[in-house]
Amino acid sequence: MDVLSENNRLAERNRGWFEGKQVLCLNMVSSPGSGKTTILERTIKSLISTHKIFVIEGDQQTSRDAERIERSGAQAVQINTGSGCHLDAKMVYLALKKMEVDNNSILFIENVGNLVCPALFDLGEQKRVVIISVTEGDDKPLKYPYMFQSSNLCIINKTDLLPYVDFSVENAVQYARQLNPDLEFILMSAKKGEGMAEWYQWLKNIVTLSD
Amino acid sequence: MDVLSENNRLAERNRGWFEGKQVLCLNMVSSPGSGKTTILERTIKSLISTHKIFVIEGDQQTSRDAERIERSGAQAVQINTGSGCHLDAKMVYLALKKMEVDNNSILFIENVGNLVCPALFDLGEQKRVVIISVTEGDDKPLKYPYMFQSSNLCIINKTDLLPYVDFSVENAVQYARQLNPDLEFILMSAKKGEGMAEWYQWLKNIVTLSD
Numbered sequence: 209m210d211v212l213s214e215n216n217r218l219a220e221r222n223r224g225w226f227e228g229k230q231v232l233c234l235n236m237v238s239s240p241g242s243g244k245t246t247i248l249e250r251t252i253k254s255l256i257s258t259h260k261i262f263v264i265e266g267d268q269q270t271s272r273d274a275e276r277i278e279r280s281g282a283q284a285v286q287i288n289t290g291s292g293c294h295l296d297a298k299m300v301y302l303a304l305k306k307m308e309v310d311n312n313s314i315l316f317i318e319n320v321g322n323l324v325c326p327a328l329f330d331l332g333e334q335k336r337v338v339i340i341s342v343t344e345g346d347d348k349p350l351k352y353p354y355m356f357q358s359s360n361l362c363i364i365n366k367t368d369l370l371p372y373v374d375f376s377v378e379n380a381v382q383y384a385r386q387l388n389p390d391l392e393f394i395l396m397s398a399k400k401g402e403g404m405a406e407w408y409q410w411l412k413n414i415v416t417l418s419d
Numbered sequence: 420m421d422v423l424s425e426n427n428r429l430a431e432r433n434r435g436w437f438e439g440k441q442v443l444c445l446n447m448v449s450s451p452g453s454g455k456t457t458i459l460e461r462t463i464k465s466l467i468s469t470h471k472i473f474v475i476e477g478d479q480q481t482s483r484d485a486e487r488i489e490r491s492g493a494q495a496v497q498i499n500t501g502s503g504c505h506l507d508a509k510m511v512y513l514a515l516k517k518m519e520v521d522n523n524s525i526l527f528i529e530n531v532g533n534l535v536c537p538a539l540f541d542l543g544e545q546k547r548v549v550i551i552s553v554t555e556g557d558d559k560p561l562k563y564p565y566m567f568q569s570s571n572l573c574i575i576n577k578t579d580l581l582p583y584v585d586f587s588v589e590n591a592v593q594y595a596r597q598l599n600p601d602l603e604f605i606l607m608s609a610k611k612g613e614g615m616a617e618w619y620q621w622l623k624n625i626v627t628l629s630d
């Protein structure tokens with residue numbers, strides 16, 4: 209049995225379920241430590257008064273990220289993949305059964321920190337958001353092309369560190385656009401709060417489109 | 420056929436070949452952009468006058484890292500894994516055939532930037548070096564335990580950025596030691612040159628041990 213085509217089949221089932229319930233599902237992907245959880249913590253605190261938010265957390269080990277999410281005010285289910293390198297559609301399907309996801313809500317899936325394998329596994333998401341940090345080097349889109357080809361939005365995070373690192377925003381954007389001309393970009397410092405307004409607007413635009 | 424046990428068999432073949440030729444082989448692993456290539460560039464420039472150095476470079480796409488290595492003065496072979504997430508022993512075996520690796524030399528293997536999958540694939544190396552950046556968060560050893568359990572040395576890089584990030588060196592070291600009490604540590608800024616002397620000494624100690 210082809211692992212990828214079986215995953216794609218289950219992903220479509222998830223996709224249909226989300227559409228039936230008007231749930232906006234986003235798959236957040238990045239290298240380890242680019243800022244996924246920090247971005248989600250801020251997003252939850254800002255939006256929880258006006259939007260229902262649920263989170264599925266994926267990590268090899270620990271519940272640290274799910275605990276951070278819960279402290280921010282949203283319900284989270286932690287998946288531990290053990291030696292596994294990516295979330296797949298079946299894991300998401302099983303995690304959804306552990307939560308009562310409301311209609312008209314937002315579901316964030318924070319994938320295992322890995323710029324490689326998650327690119328190949330559709331989870332049924334409506335949008336995929338790739339986060340890169342300015343500390344990782346501007347050549348990452350060229351070296352890990354499948355992740356950038358399969359994403360809808362690229363958040364360039366930790367812009368507060370730009371004075372101390374060799375990173376050309378222009379190069380990173382150009383490299384990523386060569387692979388994926390439709391990719392949108394947001395410059396962000398989750399630490400300082402820069403770019404958060406653009407991110408919330410981008411989210412609200414998609415929520416509105418789905419209605 | 421069990422992929423892992425087949426890999427382990429080929430890894431042992433590589434290991435025997437390295438021992439027969441007195442080649443010190445090191446497997447350099449990290450997240451994308453933690454500083455592997457920068458560390459190798461500096462190492463080659465410092466040691467090439469007294470040591471023969473060869474490099475195998477692994478990336479999903481591009482030859483950028485192999486080109487950087489060659490500009491630093493060492494011979495490099497680039498492996499592109501396409502959608503693959505890790506180097507394996509067979510890829511290394513085939514790459515070795517493309518180079519004439521001298522006896523009594525050092526062979527660095529820079530693995531695909533990925534804290535997950537390379538942990539499971541023995542390449543036949545004598546030592547595995549995991550590099551983390553202070554920008555990634557100090558909880559990485561807990562969240563990606565298999566990589567830290569299977570490494571011999573942990574380089575904590577980009578220490579020049581410590582003033583601007585939330586990273587406790589003490590916590591990172593403690594977490595990693597919980598998993599692997601024998602793990603050694605070097606604090607480094609490949610950008611500023613800090614920690615390079617300790618790294619060269621660590622290398623020279625193992626070269627001496629192998630003779």
Ligand SMILES: Nc1nc2c(ncn2[C@@H]2O[C@H](COP(=O)(O)OP(=O)(O)OP(=O)(O)O)[C@@H](O)[C@H]2O)c(=O)[nH]1
Pocket residue numbers: 238239240241242243244245246247273320321322365366367368369396397398399400554555556557559562583584585586
């Ligand atoms: N300077 C700076 N640090 C940041 C920023 N965003 C996140 N960080 C720090 O980066 C580290 C990692 O952040 P996380 O949010 O845990 O990253 P992550 O992508 O969720 O990490 P994993 O889930 O382990 O892959 C933490 O020490 C954060 O404080 C930022 O905008 N600027």
Ligand SMILES: Nc1nc2c(ncn2[C@@H]2O[C@H](COP(=O)(O)OP(=O)(O)OP(=O)(O)O)[C@@H](O)[C@H]2O)c(=O)[nH]1
Pocket residue numbers: 343344345346348351372373374375449450451452453454455456457458484531532533576577578579580607608609610611
């Ligand atoms: N501030 C600072 N930046 C560094 C340091 N070491 C490397 N960098 C920067 O980090 C970025 C990535 O460095 P690389 O050496 O390409 O990292 P890598 O691990 O080889 O990356 P991949 O092979 O793509 O996984 C580059 O912009 C480097 O200049 C350091 O000690 N301090």
Ligand SMILES: [Mg+2]
Pocket residue numbers: 244245246273318
């Ligand atoms: Mg996280």
Ligand SMILES: [Mg+2]
Pocket residue numbers: 455456457484529
């Ligand atoms: Mg590199």
Ligand SMILES: [Zn+2]
Pocket residue numbers: 293294325326504536
């Ligand atoms: Zn994988």
Ligand SMILES: [Zn+2]
Pocket residue numbers: 293325504505536537
């Ligand atoms: Zn893998």
